[in-house]
Amino acid sequence: MAGGRNNTIVIRFILLGFSDYPKLKIVLFAVFLGSYFLTVAWNLGLIVLIRMDSYLHTPMYFLLSNLSFLDLCYVTSTTPKMLSDFFQKPKYISFLGCTMQYFFSSLGLTECCLLAAMAYDQYAAICNALLYTAIMSPSLCVQMMVGAYITGLFGSLIQLCALLQLSFCGPNVINHFFSDLPQLLVLSCSQTFFLKVMKFVIAVIFGVISVFVIMLSYSYIVATILKISSGEGKSKAFNTCTSHLKAVSVFFRSGLFVCMNPSTDNSLGHDKMASVFYTVVIPRLNPLIYSLRNKEIKDALKRCKKRAFSHCHS
Template sequence: MAGGRNNTAVIKFILSGFSDFPKFKFILFTVFLGMYILTMAWNLGLMTLIKMDSHLHTPTYFFLNKLAFLDICYVSSTAPKMLSDFFQEQKSISFMGCTIQYFFSSLGLTECCLLAAMAYDRYAAICRPLLYTAIMSPMLCLQMVVGVYATGIFGSLIQQCTSLQLDFCGPNVINHFFCDLPQLLILSCSDAFFLQVMKFVIAVIFGVASLLVIMISYSYIIATILKISSVEGRYKAFNTCTSHLTAVTFFFGSGLFVYMHPSYDNSLGYDKMASVFYTVVIPMLNPLIYCLRNKEIKDALKRCEKKRVFSHCH
């Protein structure tokens, strides 16, 4: 034994989860279960509404539909295991289960790219309104979404294949509620310097590059809005972007905090808090962020309600 490690190969991991707060176990379980149910209900409801209402068959809601689907996959990769672990004495997960969970949680890379694509959509709508339909054609929207998913999954696979080369010889306790790369790097008895560097590089490529696209898009958007003569016109134009800007701030702020700083034992508590935010809270908030002040969504809900009442009466 050297430094708490031995030469026995690890075949499973133990997730510490929220065992630091045993007195609040039932409260935390209730809160997280409620959040997971709301996340599923709101995102599925949003996807159904977009599919049913023909007025929402536009590029903006096409991307929003994909974001809702991605959030469902994202939260479902971690939340069910986290919830079941509240009532497990030993919160174990197999090496293969850990690998699969890490892969799906890495779909956050896809969300980075999707948020950048949505920023370009906002740019086209505000800066090129007369050409918006021609620019954001159905074929281009489809190609953008395919490219977003392909790029995100490719980035996830690079990290996944590299992490499979790591050796684990104990200890096997992950100070987290799911298998995530920063925690696996700390537990590995291999030289993880290359993977640490690669983690940082991928965070830069996906996070910073996506943010750059978003910032360039919004620099053009702000310049265009400032040229609008009426205050009401400027407010209306900027109001169409506030939801997306809020979602971008929440997601990138918490995600970049976790993946762009070096992983040390004393940073894991902050990592866990940030991870709760971007894996559980943000997928729940996204439908609210995009719908609460959205007149088109409210009008679509009214039309669906009228159809339901009319159908019930007949």
């Protein structure tokens, strides 16, 4: 099956992973394992902190805890398999396993929607501060969150149904550490033009709508901030938006690179490096971006430590 194309139906694939760097196998394994544990710890810790501290029971932190949940799903959908494959020869994955990993794409589409919802939250907080509680009601927050998950899942299901119609008759070697759609398209012996167009259109629709909502929200935010007479007030308002803008910039830059890269054999090496960034690096960066310069998160940590200290002494 690993040779040229033939009439054999492929039922499993071989993931090359990082076999191009055999001398760095131990080092790469240690780096990715440490990164995985840090990502899980930071995101899970942020979710627990937001859940435990009543001062953080606000729409912004509700959305942030869901972003952390998405990041946990990101790393868990690909990294454990990647880590186990460091010591597997050959590194097999079934076609069913490929389709399960493909649900990874729904997480990216969901994050597009979530980042747009967070931009709207920033708009409501700065431009309509007096009506913020009424606008960002608990029911609206839940509706936006459920809508993001359902929309992302629906977008990936459409592509998954089209993927299941493809035939794979060899070769069966995927030059990647997980079975992403571009790698499967290269290996298919069916006509893949329609699915490539569908993938591009869905990515554009989600990306354009999300970016439009984000840019529209921030155009109103900037206009409102410029009207603030106090320098301290302007600085505080800008600082409120900084973390979200950094997360948006990092996410859409990496996503744009992958989506705009053609699905060819020559591009797969670049895809692998970009995929490491958005599957391993970004989920670890998000909790840091939102926590390091966030006074409310730091205050919540202090309160948590104080309660733990009091509890130990009592």
